[in-house]
């Protein structure tokens with residue numbers, strides 16, 4: 204348990220550190236690109252916000268997939284062989300804190316997202332119109348309209364929005380059922396069955412979205 208704890212902590216620390224570097228570059232880019240240039244000679248090549256959100260998403264999505272494939276999956280199967288009693292005596296379960304298990308991929312994602320969002324430089328989260336967790340419904344016009352577009356097209360949805368006087372560059376990326384387990388666990392969940400009895404996820408369906416909000420200074 205404590206070994207896994209330490210390891211997860213190390214992964215989280217590395218992720219936050221990496222995001223911090225990306226962000227440092229991003230903030231420089233944004234402050235450079237939004238400051239009026241005195242002459243055309245002193246323009247600094249900046250990283251546009253649509254690229255910054257891509258970087259953040261790539262890191263977060265890769266970590267979640269790696270956690271799903273190389274931690275959660277290995278609790279049951281080791282190098283392709285079934286291990287009915289687990290490779291280590293742990294289970295990935297929603298009530299992980301109560302039963303001494305480890306978090307589900309979505310919960311792991313949120314734990315990291317909360318740490319990354321703490322300093323207010325940007326926020327990242329999961330949403331879905333078929334949400335199990337009440338806090339993860341699409342909120343506001345950008346998320347409601349954008350989530351529907353992402354489900355229809357399977358493509359990211361990006362744009363500027365203003366929340367409480369603060370301008371943001373925001374993006375919603377599709378969150379597809381990359382494994383059979385994504386679909387089957389959600390389909391079987393009691394909250395899902397009660398709220399969305401007609402929604403049956405299949406492999407590769409878009410199940411929701413990853414939302415990133417990047418506050419813009421000087422807007």
Ligand code: HEC
Nearest residue numbers: 297309329330331334335336339379380384385388410411
């Ligand atoms: C063993 C069960 C299980 C598996 C496997 C699983 N999920 Fe979830 N997922 C949940 C539960 C339970 C929640 C709500 C928990 C929370 O976030 O507090 C959730 C939350 C989510 C959300 C946020 C919206 C919501 O329902 O609250 C998305 C999007 C999502 N999962 C997509 C996926 C994808 C994609 C995969 C596969 C990579 C996956 N899930 C794998 C059980 C599972």
